[in-house]
Amino acid sequence: MPELTEQAPSGRGKMNNAFDPATAAGLDEQTRTLVDRRQRLLGPAYRLFYHQPVEFVRGRGVLLYDRDGRDYLDAYNNVVSVGHAHPRVTEAIAAQLGTLCTHTRYLQPGILDYAEDLLATHSGRIGQAGHAMFTCTGSEANDLALRMARHYTGRHGVIVTAEAYHGNSDLTAGISPSLGEGSPLDPWLRRVPAPDSYRRPGPGLGPWLAEQVAAQIHDLERRGDGVAAFIADSLFSSDGIYAQPTDVLGPVAEVIRRAGGLFVADEVQSGFARSGERMWGYQRHGLDPDLVTMGKPMGNGYPVAGVLVVPEVVAGFGRDTRYFNTFGGNTVAMAAAQVTLDVIRDEDLLAGSGRVGEFLRRELAGLAARYPVIGDVRGAGLYVGIELVRDRGSQEPDRAAATAVVNGLRERRVLISATGEHGNVLKIRPPLVFTEADAGRLLTELDAVLASRPD
Amino acid sequence: MPELTEQAPSGRGKMNNAFDPATAAGLDEQTRTLVDRRQRLLGPAYRLFYHQPVEFVRGRGVLLYDRDGRDYLDAYNNVVSVGHAHPRVTEAIAAQLGTLCTHTRYLQPGILDYAEDLLATHSGRIGQAGHAMFTCTGSEANDLALRMARHYTGRHGVIVTAEAYHGNSDLTAGISPSLGEGSPLDPWLRRVPAPDSYRRPGPGLGPWLAEQVAAQIHDLERRGDGVAAFIADSLFSSDGIYAQPTDVLGPVAEVIRRAGGLFVADEVQSGFARSGERMWGYQRHGLDPDLVTMGKPMGNGYPVAGVLVVPEVVAGFGRDTRYFNTFGGNTVAMAAAQVTLDVIRDEDLLAGSGRVGEFLRRELAGLAARYPVIGDVRGAGLYVGIELVRDRGSQEPDRAAATAVVNGLRERRVLISATGEHGNVLKIRPPLVFTEADAGRLLTELDAVLASRPD
Numbered sequence: 012m013p014e015l016t017e018q019a020p021s022g023r024g025k026m027n028n029a030f031d032p033a034t035a036a037g038l039d040e041q042t043r044t045l046v047d048r049r050q051r052l053l054g055p056a057y058r059l060f061y062h063q064p065v066e067f068v069r070g071r072g073v074l075l076y077d078r079d080g081r082d083y084l085d086a087y088n089n090v091v092s093v094g095h096a097h098p099r100v101t102e103a104i105a106a107q108l109g110t111l112c113t114h115t116r117y118l119q120p121g122i123l124d125y126a127e128d129l130l131a132t133h134s135g136r137i138g139q140a141g142h143a144m145f146t147c148t149g150s151e152a153n154d155l156a157l158r159m160a161r162h163y164t165g166r167h168g169v170i171v172t173a174e175a176y177h178g179n180s181d182l183t184a185g186i187s188p189s190l191g192e193g194s195p196l197d198p199w200l201r202r203v204p205a206p207d208s209y210r211r212p213g214p215g216l217g218p219w220l221a222e223q224v225a226a227q228i229h230d231l232e233r234r235g236d237g238v239a240a241f242i243a244d245s246l247f248s249s250d251g252i253y254a255q256p257t258d259v260l261g262p263v264a265e266v267i268r269r270a271g272g273l274f275v276a277d278e279v280q281s282g283f284a285r286s287g288e289r290m291w292g293y294q295r296h297g298l299d300p301d302l303v304t305m306g307k308p309m310g311n312g313y314p315v316a317g318v319l320v321v322p323e324v325v326a327g328f329g330r331d332t333r334y335f336n337t338f339g340g341n342t343v344a345m346a347a348a349q350v351t352l353d354v355i356r357d358e359d360l361l362a363g364s365g366r367v368g369e370f371l372r373r374e375l376a377g378l379a380a381r382y383p384v385i386g387d388v389r390g391a392g393l394y395v396g397i398e399l400v401r402d403r404g405s406q407e408p409d410r411a412a413a414t415a416v417v418n419g420l421r422e423r424r425v426l427i428s429a430t431g432e433h434g435n436v437l438k439i440r441p442p443l444v445f446t447e448a449d450a451g452r453l454l455t456e457l458d459a460v461l462a463s464r465p466d
Numbered sequence: 467m468p469e470l471t472e473q474a475p476s477g478r479g480k481m482n483n484a485f486d487p488a489t490a491a492g493l494d495e496q497t498r499t500l501v502d503r504r505q506r507l508l509g510p511a512y513r514l515f516y517h518q519p520v521e522f523v524r525g526r527g528v529l530l531y532d533r534d535g536r537d538y539l540d541a542y543n544n545v546v547s548v549g550h551a552h553p554r555v556t557e558a559i560a561a562q563l564g565t566l567c568t569h570t571r572y573l574q575p576g577i578l579d580y581a582e583d584l585l586a587t588h589s590g591r592i593g594q595a596g597h598a599m600f601t602c603t604g605s606e607a608n609d610l611a612l613r614m615a616r617h618y619t620g621r622h623g624v625i626v627t628a629e630a631y632h633g634n635s636d637l638t639a640g641i642s643p644s645l646g647e648g649s650p651l652d653p654w655l656r657r658v659p660a661p662d663s664y665r666r667p668g669p670g671l672g673p674w675l676a677e678q679v680a681a682q683i684h685d686l687e688r689r690g691d692g693v694a695a696f697i698a699d700s701l702f703s704s705d706g707i708y709a710q711p712t713d714v715l716g717p718v719a720e721v722i723r724r725a726g727g728l729f730v731a732d733e734v735q736s737g738f739a740r741s742g743e744r745m746w747g748y749q750r751h752g753l754d755p756d757l758v759t760m761g762k763p764m765g766n767g768y769p770v771a772g773v774l775v776v777p778e779v780v781a782g783f784g785r786d787t788r789y790f791n792t793f794g795g796n797t798v799a800m801a802a803a804q805v806t807l808d809v810i811r812d813e814d815l816l817a818g819s820g821r822v823g824e825f826l827r828r829e830l831a832g833l834a835a836r837y838p839v840i841g842d843v844r845g846a847g848l849y850v851g852i853e854l855v856r857d858r859g860s861q862e863p864d865r866a867a868a869t870a871v872v873n874g875l876r877e878r879r880v881l882i883s884a885t886g887e888h889g890n891v892l893k894i895r896p897p898l899v900f901t902e903a904d905a906g907r908l909l910t911e912l913d914a915v916l917a918s919r920p921d
Contacts, residue, residue, distance in 0.1 A: 045573045052598060054775065054784055058788050075568070111550070112550070118504070122508070123507050144511065147769045148603075151602075180635045190787055313798075338767070
């Protein structure tokens, strides 16, 4: 591997909202002790959030509590999708742990019941006749999806958006440009711009993106290979959150299919009702993907993830090799996933996500009218992006403002983060049980932070 | 990718002890229904154990129970290392789930306490100053270890034993020849024979293996690259279980280090007291590895795994990129890992594994005196291999006998499996709470199965 260059001063590749250990001297003693222990025990590859890292001792619903019993509003963590420490989830996992924890090489009705239930929430060919395969993490799900795509197509090319993130395994880190300039990309990876609806508004975004994809396919074919898969998170979370318009990915899927490639819908961020419109992000774009991957919120914190695949894509893979994941699909993982899906439906969190998300964006539009630093408010359901700019005319990203707001909110005990290539898009992504009252608290504190800015 | 050839008739690449769906017609109706649903819902890449697949509804200690309440002796599952449904483990996980489940970007003392405790069980440079990184699966741990090894050395070559298994991710499947001829190997993978103590007894095995490794390093260097890492499970589980002698890996580590490569000790199978001699398999060989990976038994079924690494190997990786695993090292994973380690110590399972394993091998040697099909009995602690042969003179592997014994024991409600290139090595690997009485039940049933064989 060649010597890697230092990170560009623009901040490309620098993690957004990361604590800088060089500033540890300014922390209170208890925090500094924990930070020092972390450096010593966990080493240099771990990152903390915030200028002032935070420690929690318990959580419930959308609230997290520190040692002093102060509550923090969690407007960031989508893993605990049905809320922190949901009693039904705890109970179901504990009950299964106390009964049986074993793997997929014995017969288990639980995995079949869950697979059937999960597949029935899908559309198109996967909804009709798809197969479900279970892993522990979204990274493993994307890794497996790409292995199958390459096996099926006999080709290696993968196309993603410019700042995509799809995982931490060797293969998925290699297709995750958002890990930064120091993280090597797969030689068969090609990138296209994200559908930036702020800088490229109006119709025609889909056909334009499809043209970019076609050019990359052409390049892959000129190398004697071609495209195995296009993979995208339909909310484009790490690119900067582009939830609208929803006619963008259809033309891309068309181009990919014509070239013999597969469309992988990465639902780790957008799935399980997050968008407030449909259960799955690809459904908002009217797609019929070949593979669907999912993870984070699937077991409300229990490590469970999966891949859904149309039968023909896994047929040869299943004949030539096999897939076994020791913990993936084990009885406890399936109990966790089942209860989480049940709660999403029983508490009607899809509707809640849609309703509260809309309320939040409407109120944010009001704030935008008062604070010119807000260039754009966008999102779907409870996945909201607020793009901060130096100037609405030039649309120049304002990373410093985003960093200040994220840390200002943390001081006021509201948790969010920032995303996008320039780290200037505030990322709001709370548990789905977030209410209008919770949104109100967020808005009040955000208003206060914005009002306190020097300009 | 080239067209993959059909699996060789020798059975190379065929999974040992797999159910063949073509025989489903012979199953009872309830089992057939479950098997059919599995094919439809989970697709063709999943495999079941046994000619007659088995379903369990609950477990406790070393026993698993079917729908009719009949108990099966579990002499196979090392994941539930401290026993099925251990109440302390269930309680600790449930308590943490009901309190807080969150990730490593907030400060948590639990992960630090566990990392400190875990590192203190190690020797050499890792025991003194190693860093701990947490993943969800052993595959993720090996994948991360190899990413770091390649980053550190700037080279790609990986050397493994002939039938190694190190994971199911793209990278780790690519270094896992035991997945069979249909699963593509990494272009930078090189293989050496396993230290087959049965066919190559006596001293000199270590230097001989080191010579094989040196030849592969030479080949990698001739390609303008070189060796990044040698990775091995020191029990050589998928090669056929070669627990003795323990002076084999020292000479290999020496050769690897001289060539600038790293030694990765894959402790997924051999770690956490399994060998009955030392907590970690590499300690039996007197090694000082650069990286240590672990998984399966770490959380007694909860998906938790990890990598330990000497500081210099992760320094550049931590500077150039970062590692974040959504579920890896979360508060619940750490609670599961901590209680499992506590139980291993509190119930003195290291001593138990050593004592019961020795008893079992002694008694098996008695059986071997009566059944010539038993060519060799070997192992360490509660990891035992029984090699079945057609003839003790020719040492020709007897796959059919092993398949018959594994399935015969299953009919008598004792669970084991088979391993090795020829699938002729019975693999006995029970939870560590296995007692002499449990061993007695296994021995009685094995005797009965062997006695009932036609010859």
